Amino acid sequence: MKYLLLSIFLCTLLACTPGSATKYPYTIRDFPDSLRTDLRKIVNYGFIGSPSYESAGNIRMQISDNDCKRLALSEHPILRSLALDILCNRHHLDHYSIMMQHLDDTAYVNWYYQCASFTFITVSDFMVKEYKWYTEEEKNRTVEKIIRDHNYLQSAYEALHKTTLTEAHYPFVRKMAEKETLMKFRSEALLHLAGYKKISDTGFLHNALYQSRHELDANAFGIMELYQDPFYFAMLKKYFPGGYYRNFCKKDFERNTTENALSYVSALASYRSEESAAILEKILFQDPLVPCFPADTFRLRQHLYEVIEKNTCEHYSKMLRVVKPWLERERKESAENGFPIDTTSFYQFPSDSTNPPKIRW
Secondary structure (H helix, E strand, O other): OHHHHHHHHHHHHHHOOOOHHHHOOEOHHHOOHHHHHHHHHHHHHOOEEOOOHHHHHHHHHHOOHHHHHHHOOEOOHHHHHHHHHHHOOOOOOOHHHHHHHOOOOOOEEEEEEEOOEEEEEEHHHHHHHHOEEOOHHHHHHHHHHHHHHOOOOHHHHHHHHHOOOOHHHHHHHHHHHHOOOOHHHHHHHHHHHHOOOOHHHHHHHHHHHHHOHHHOOHHHHHHHHHOOOHHHHHHHHHHOOHHHHHHHHOOOHHHOOOHHHHHHHHHHHOOOOHHHHHHHHHHHOOOOOOOOOOOOHHHHHHHHHHHHHHOOOHHHHHHHHHHHHHHHHHHHHHHHHOOOOOHHHOOOOOOOOOOOOOEEO
16 A cells, blocks of 8 residues: 555656656756866855855856756756856847747846845846847747747736837736736736736736735836726725825835826826815824835925926915925026036047947846
């Protein structure tokens, strides 16, 4: 009986790992001795980037093209990321084809990218972010392929604003909007889906934004501003004051930002109603403007005043008596203290046809 159970377990295990061994068959033992020590160090560090720069630099200088192509099929995602970065910077190779062939690597790696900042990212997303195209045409082909064939990547959500979406893109945008992922990515798809203005999407958009009401961002507020309806206005009213002030007062440093608040104010002011005026007055006449630190209060105040002026209506008359003099004074001071820039004196670098400009993601 125990042998039967063992056989069932082994068959189940093999069935649950389809093709992984054949797709990425290479281990560190398959590479020359001169590379193994640094390859092991990189895997042990567990990061792309610092603190593995020294070992990565050694690999970059020593590894042959053929070994590097094999390393791009390593069982270790971190080593695949390194290999693809090396291959895509060896200009004697057809690195564009290499990049396009590796857009389906969805293993996650930890990217240490700047100032002790970390993010988890797929191998393919890392490759796309670090890749440099020679022509806009090549980049556009990559954008199209990612949206159509690899829309599970983070890069697919970023790609939506890098092209002109047509009706042919609609099924892909809808699929991306339906996917449960981080709101900072999903909201891109929701915003572009709203742009199609299909009545059949209204209920879905309402539900998606309501379900994400505790993590609304600039794109979500953009939908509420551009495609107004009573459901969105009800959400805007509910967002204040708790959701609004949390943008400034969260302990998480990355969430201490005015961006969401600026977008919220823009959306709210665009409704030009008595109820929107009541909330805007509470924001405007709050003293101090933001009850916690840190916050860019000047930028917030300037934006708040400008959107009230932009949406001038009878309901905003009380606020306009404060807003207009302040804006006139600031604009006058800015005009008086500004310095003209003589662009004709800038040095013009000669063009180099042998080294064409590189286009980043």
